[in-house]
Amino acid sequence: MSANLKGYIQKETHIQHIANVDESLTPKSDKDRKxxxxxxxxxxxxxxxxxxxxxxxxxxxxxxxxxxxxxxxxxxxxxxxxxxxxxxxxxxxxxxxxxxxxxxxxxxxxxxxxxxxxxxxxxxxxxxxxxxxxxxxxxxxxxxxxxxxxxxxxxxxxxxxxxxxxxxxxxxxxxxxxxxxxxxxxxxxxxxxxxxxxxxxxxxxxxxxxxxxxxxxxxxxxxxxxxxxxxxxxxxxxxxxxxxxxxxxxxxxxxxxxxxxxxxxxxxxxxxxxxxxxxxxxxxxxxxxxxxxxxxxxxxxxxxxxxxxxxxxxxxxxxxxxxxxxxxxxxxxxxxxxxxxxxxxxxxxxxxxxxxxQDSSAKGLGIFILVYSAFLGPIVSILLIEYYILRKQKVNISDLYKEDGPFAGYNPAAILAMFIGAGAAFIEVDLAWIIGFVVAGIAYLSLMKFAFKDSKFKKGTIFETIDQDMAEKKFEIY
Incomplete structure (x- = not known):
C-alpha cells in the first residue's frame, strides 16, 4: 500500500466493519487497482x-x-x-x-x-x-x-x-x-x-x-x-x-x-x-x-x-x-x-x-437537462472548497463511514449554498455552469464562516479555530 494511501485510511476490513457497506464502496487499495x-x-x-x-x-x-x-x-x-x-x-x-x-x-x-x-x-x-x-x-x-x-x-x-x-x-x-x-x-x-x-x-x-x-x-x-x-x-x-x-x-x-x-x-x-x-x-x-x-x-x-x-x-x-x-x-x-x-x-x-x-416532449427534455445541470457546478465548487481550503487536504476517511460519526446528519451550509448557486445559474443559461460554480463557492465559504455557529461540520476545518478563538475572547471579556 502506498504512503499516501496509508496516510488517509485504516485497514479496509476495519472500514467495512464500521460502515456496514458493500465492498465496492470501501476504499480501493493498491492491489485492487487494475x-x-x-x-x-x-x-x-x-x-x-x-x-x-x-x-x-x-x-x-x-x-x-x-x-x-x-x-x-x-x-x-x-x-x-x-x-x-x-x-x-x-x-x-x-x-x-x-x-x-x-x-x-x-x-x-x-x-x-x-x-x-x-x-x-x-x-x-x-x-x-x-x-x-x-x-x-x-x-x-x-x-x-x-x-x-x-x-x-x-x-x-x-x-x-x-x-x-x-x-x-x-x-x-x-x-x-x-x-x-x-x-x-x-x-x-x-x-x-x-x-x-x-x-x-x-x-x-x-x-x-x-x-x-x-x-x-x-x-x-x-x-x-x-x-x-x-x-x-x-x-x-x-x-x-x-x-x-x-x-x-x-x-x-x-x-x-x-x-x-x-x-x-x-x-x-x-x-x-x-x-x-x-x-x-x-x-x-x-x-x-x-x-x-x-x-x-x-x-x-x-x-x-x-x-x-x-x-x-x-x-x-x-x-x-x-x-x-x-x-x-x-x-x-x-x-x-x-x-x-x-x-x-x-x-x-x-x-x-x-x-x-418525441417532438411533443422535446421541451420537457430541455427543462430536465437545464434543471439538473444547474446543480452540477455548485456541487463541484463546494467539494473543491471543502477539501482544499477548509480542510487543507486533511480528512479522516474512517469518519466518513461512521453512521454516528462527525459527518452524520446533514450540513445546512452545503445544502443552502448548493441551492443558492443553482438559483443563480438560471440567470444566464449560456453561462450557467460557471455562474453556479462561482456563486455556490462564495456562498459556501460565507455560510461556513459566519452562519451555523454550532455546526459540527466546522470541526477539522479552518473555521473551527476561528470559532474557538471567538469563544475564548468572549470568555475573557466576561
Whole structure:
C-alpha cells in the first residue's frame, strides 16, 4: 500500500466493519487497482468519440456558415479542455489518494444524510441518459438488423432490450469490462473517423476551407458560449471524478493525471469536432447521420453509421452512465455491486427513453437537462472548497463511514449554498455552469464562516479555530 494511501485510511476490513457497506464502496487499495495509464487514456477516448460530440462540432455551422473559424474553434476547445482537465485532476485527488468513491466523498461536505440529495442529482440523470443512449443505440442496431435480414426484421423495442441486456452483462464486471470495452471502442471509432476525415479532405476541401477555415467567426459571446457548452458535456463526469481515479494504479503525480485527462479528451474531441464541423460545412446539414449519407453515397453507409452509433452508445454508457448511479443504489440499498448494477440497467430500461425523442416532449427534455445541470457546478465548487481550503487536504476517511460519526446528519451550509448557486445559474443559461460554480463557492465559504455557529461540520476545518478563538475572547471579556 502506498504512503499516501496509508496516510488517509485504516485497514479496509476495519472500514467495512464500521460502515456496514458493500465492498465496492470501501476504499480501493493498491492491489485492487487494475487500470493503468494507457487503459485510462483509451477509456476517456472511448467516452469522447461519439455521435453526440460530433453534433457539437456540427452545431458550429449555422445556415451553411460557421459561427467560429477553425482557429477560434480549437482555441475554445483547448481552453475548455484545459479547464476540464484541471478540475478533473483537482476533484479526483481525494478519490485517487484514498480510494473512496464519489458518494462517500460527498459526505465530507454534505453529511451522510445530505449526501443522499447531492448523489441523486448525479445518479438520476445518469440513469435517464443511460436509457436514452441505449434507445438511440437500439434504433441503430435495428437498422443493422434490417440490412442483414433484407428488411425481414424490424423491431426497435427488441433491439433496445437486447442492447440493454448486453450492457448489463458487461457492466457486471465493473471496471475490468470498461477497460477492454473502451479500448476496443476507441480504436474502432477513431479508424472510422479517420476514414471519414480522409473522404472529406479529398472531396470537399474547397468548400470546407471557404465555409469554416476562412470564415470570419467571432471572439465574442459565441466563442465563450462554445467553451461553456464544451464544459457542459463533462460537468457530470468530472463531478464524480473519484469514481474513476480510485481505479487508476497508484504512483501517478497530479500533473501527470491532468495529462491523462487532457490528452484523450483532446484526441477524442479534436477528431469528432473536426469531422462534425467538416460534415456540416460540406453538406449544410447539421445532423451527422444525414450528412454522412450525403458524403459517403453508397449502400454501406447506413450500416457504417449505425455501427458507429451502437458502439458509441455502449462506450458512453460504460464510462459516464453506469458506475455513478450504481454506487448510489449500493449506498442507499446496501445491495452488492452486481445486484445494484443490474438494477441500474433495468431502471434505464424502464425510463421510457423513447418518450424523450418525441417532438411533443422535446421541451420537457430541455427543462430536465437545464434543471439538473444547474446543480452540477455548485456541487463541484463546494467539494473543491471543502477539501482544499477548509480542510487543507486533511480528512479522516474512517469518519466518513461512521453512521454516528462527525459527518452524520446533514450540513445546512452545503445544502443552502448548493441551492443558492443553482438559483443563480438560471440567470444566464449560456453561462450557467460557471455562474453556479462561482456563486455556490462564495456562498459556501460565507455560510461556513459566519452562519451555523454550532455546526459540527466546522470541526477539522479552518473555521473551527476561528470559532474557538471567538469563544475564548468572549470568555475573557466576561
Amino acid at each position: 487500470v493503468g495509464p494507457l487503459s485510462y487514456i483509451f477509456m476517456w477516448i472511448g467516452d469522447g468519440v461519439n455521435l453526440g460530440n460530433m453534433t457539437l462540432g456540427a452545431s458550429l455551422v449555422v445556415a451553411g456558415v460557421a459561427t467560429l473559424n477553425i482557429f477560434q474553434t480549437f482555441s475554445a476547445a483547448i481552453i475548455a479542455i484545459g479547464i476540464i482537465s484541471t478540475i478533473f485532476a483537482l476533484n479526483d485527488r481525494l478519490g485517487y489518494r484514498t480510494g473512496i468513491p464519489y458518494v462517500v466523498q460527498l459526505r465530507m461536505s454534505f453529511g451522510l444524510k445530505g449526501s443522499v440529495i447531492s448523489s441523486l442529482l448525479r445518479g438520476i440523470p445518469a440513469i435517464v441518459w443511460y436509457g436514452f443512449q441505449s434507445w438511440i443505440g437500439g434504433t441503430a442496431l435495428n437498422e443493422i438488423a434490417k440490412i442483414i435480414t433484407g428488411g425481414a426484421f424490424d423491431n426497435v423495442a427488441i433491439c433496445f432490450i437486447v442492447l440493454q441486456l448486453v450492457q448489463i452483462g458487461l457492466s457486471l464486471y465493473g471496471f475490468h469490462a470498461i477497460k477492454w470495452v473502451e479500448t476496443l471502442v476507441s480504436i474502432v471509432i477513431i479508424l472510422a473517423l479517420l476514414y471519414a476525415f480522409g473522404i472529406l479532405l479529398t472531396s470537399y476541401r474547397d468548400v470546407i476551407v471557404e465555409k469554416w477555415v476562412h470564415t470570419e467567426g467571432s471572439w465574442g459571446l459565441p466563442f465563450f458560449s462554445f467553451i461553456m457548452m464544451f464544459m457542459g458535456n463533462y460537468a457530470a463526469i468530472f463531478l464524480s471524478a473519484a469514481d474513476y481515479s480510485r481505479e487508476l494504479k497508484s504512483g501517478i503525480s497530479d500533473t501527470k493525471r491532468g495529462f491523462l485527462y487532457f490528452v484523450p479528451i483532446f484526441i477524442a474531441y479534436g477528431l469528432t469536432l473536426t469531422v462534425g464541423a467538416m460534415l456540416a460545412s460540406a453538406t449544410g446539414i447539421s445532423n451527422p447521420v444525414k450528412a454522412f449519407a450525403v458524403v459517403v453515397d453508397n449502400s454501406y453507409i447506413t450500416f457504417f453509421v449505425s455501427t458507429f452509433i451502437v458502439i458509441g452508445a455502449i462506450g458512453v454508457n460504460m464510462v459516464a452512465n453506469i458506475i455513478p448511479p450504481t454506487y448510489v443504489i449500493t449506498l442507499l440499498t446496501k445491495l452488492k455491486f452486481k445486484a445494484a448494477v443490474t438494477i441500474t440497467g433495468l431502471l434505464a430500461l424502464c425510463s421510457f427513453p423513447w418518450v424523450l425523442v
